[in-house]
Amino acid sequence: MEELFNKCQICPRNCKVNRNNNELGYCKASNKMKIGGYHLHLWEEPIITGQKGSGTIFFSHCNLRCVYCQNYDISTSMQGDEITIKRFSEICLELQKMGASNINLVTPTHYIPLIKKGLLLAKKNGLKIPIVYNTSGYEKVESLKLLEGLIDIYLPDFKYYDCSLGKYSSVHNYFDIVSKAIEEMYRQVGKPQYQNKLLKKGVIVRHLVLPHHKEDSKKIIAYLYQKYQNNIILSIMNQYTVIRPLPYQELNDTVTEEDYDDIIDYAYDLGVRSCFIQEEESQSTSFIPHFTGDKLI
Numbered sequence: 433m434e435e436l437f438n439k440c441q442i443c444p445r446n447c448k449v450n451r452n453n454n455e456l457g458y459c460k461a462s463n464k465m466k467i468g469g470y471h472l473h474l475w476e477e478p479i480i481t482g483q484k485g486s487g488t489i490f491f492s493h494c495n496l497r498c499v500y501c502q503n504y505d506i507s508t509s510m511q512g513d514e515i516t517i518k519r520f521s522e523i524c525l526e527l528q529k530m531g532a533s534n535i536n537l538v539t540p541t542h543y544i545p546l547i548k549k550g551l552l553l554a555k556k557n558g559l560k561i562p563i564v565y566n567t568s569g570y571e572k573v574e575s576l577k578l579l580e581g582l583i584d585i586y587l588p589d590f591k592y593y594d595c596s597l598g599k600y601s602s603v604h605n606y607f608d609i610v611s612k613a614i615e616e617m618y619r620q621v622g623k624p625q626y627q628n629k630l631l632k633k634g635v636i637v638r639h640l641v642l643p644h645h646k647e648d649s650k651k652i653i654a655y656l657y658q659k660y661q662n663n664i665i666l667s668i669m670n671q672y673t674v675i676r677p678l679p680y681q682e683l684n685d686t687v688t689e690e691d692y693d694d695i696i697d698y699a700y701d702l703g704v705r706s707c708f709i710q711e712e713e714s715q716s717t718s719f720i721p722h723f724t725g726d727k728l729i
Contacts, residue, residue: 437463443459447459458497465547465550466492467492468491472530474486479665488566489524496602499601528560537566539568544579548582565583565588569609573616581620585621586620591639595608635664640672643685653666670709671710
């Protein structure tokens with residue numbers, strides 16, 4: 433699998449760099465897995481979190497790097513520690529032993545070949561809990577197919593309907609890419625399946641509402657509902673938080689309560705029933721993890 437790094441086209445950016453020869457593409461990731469930390473995370477959607485938490489592994493680097501990213505320290509500043517495939521598999525088993533509801537792979541795209549080998553090793557050694565693939569949505573269908581049978585729950589973002597808004601993430605084709613990616617995710621895992629009130633298989637699509645862009649949010653919700661009805665779960669997020677001055681003035685504001693409520697009312701009137709929403713209190717830096725090495729506080 434590591435030969436995919438020889439001319440890396442794992443994600444839609446198609447950088448074609450040789451990561452096995454120390455060349456770096458847009459994501460800046462090498463051919464070694466790097467993580468910012470791992471822990472039992474208590475603030476995911478309830479059907480993911482469970483009682484003890486989701487066994488979350490935060491991968492360093494990112495193939496999208498949105499200007500408003502809340503995990504800037506590891507997505508862009510390149511913090512983190514390199515680990516082997518064997519160590520990754522051990523972390524998965526550690527989290528399972530700690531009582532994790534699942535293994536939650538956060539921003540994993542650029543490490544797909546290594547993750548696949550690590551998951552196969554972990555499963556061989558007793559990993560049984562569901563695997564969550566937690567992604568920006570900027571994925572290649574061909575790469576997702578490499579994970580078929582290994583991923584139980586897909587948790588993609590759907591950031592923009594209007595491709596011009598991709599400027600916030602340095603992409604011009606976000607809608608085209610994410611819509612095809614979600615189709616593949618749904619093909620692999622299908623409708624939601626539950627066990628003891630926890631999701632064990634299915635797709636949750638997250639949409640972070642951005643200030644001054646409620647009409648774009650409505651277009652995303654309409655598209656997803658018309659295509660999937662309530663066979664996928666939506667998570668309409670109200671936790672946008674400005675943590676540093678941004679080059680786009682509109683992004684230096686917050687999402688108003690009126691705009692968020694209008695989006696939720698729109699979704700309900702449309703027929704959306706399989707959905708999570710957030711209170712205004714989620715617009716806080718307390719929802720942003722602090723990266724401190726091997727584990728997170």
